[in-house]
Amino acid sequence: MSRRPRKDVPAQGASRPTVSVCRGCCCGTEKIPGVDHAAQLARLRSGLEGAATVRAVECLDACEQGNVIVVQPSADGRRSGGRPVWLGLVNDEHAEQDVITWAAAGGPGLVDAPDILDLYVFQPSRRVRAGLETP
Numbered sequence: 001m002s003r004r005p006r007k008d009v010p011a012q013g014a015s016r017p018t019v020s021v022c023r024g025c026c027c028g029t030e031k032i033p034g035v036d037h038a039a040q041l042a043r044l045r046s047g048l049e050g051a052a053t054v055r056a057v058e059c060l061d062a063c064e065q066g067n068v069i070v071v072q073p074s075a076d077g078r079r080s081g082g083r084p085v086w087l088g089l090v091n092d093e094h095a096e097q098d099v100i101t102w103a104a105a106g107g108p109g110l111v112d113a114p115d116i117l118d119l120y121v122f123q124p125s126r127r128v129r130a131g132l133e134t135p
Contacts, residue, residue, distance in 0.1 A: 017107030022068040024059020047100035073108040082109020
């Protein structure tokens with residue numbers, strides 16, 4: 001199998017970023033106390049309306065990081081080198097607003113994330129990533 005870069009293959013995917021919000025076994029439940037999970041999802045959807053696709057997904061198998069949000073690049077962002085960014089412990093409105101601001105501006109590959117989001121970034125296992133990141 002060749003390991004050479006696939007630069008000649010056009011990126012496929014959405015024309016805008018996708019924000020996947022875990023709402024599985026732990027995220028979005030009373031297991032993460034003190035968060036209005038329905039309001040969090042509503043704020044993300046409202047703040048990103050027309051700029052990014054927001055979707056609630058089943059368990060992303062990173063429960064120790066709940067609430068988990070994955071910001072996936074648009075097709076243009078992927079062509080520019082952007083890759084999905086996994087954010088964990090997103091349990092306050094300030095972090096949500098930073099995600100909204102970044103994704104609305106273009107997201108991974110097109111716009112640098114606010115520095116504060118570095119505190120939330122984590123890398124799940126390859127097995128977990130493969131389930132969501134397949135272009």
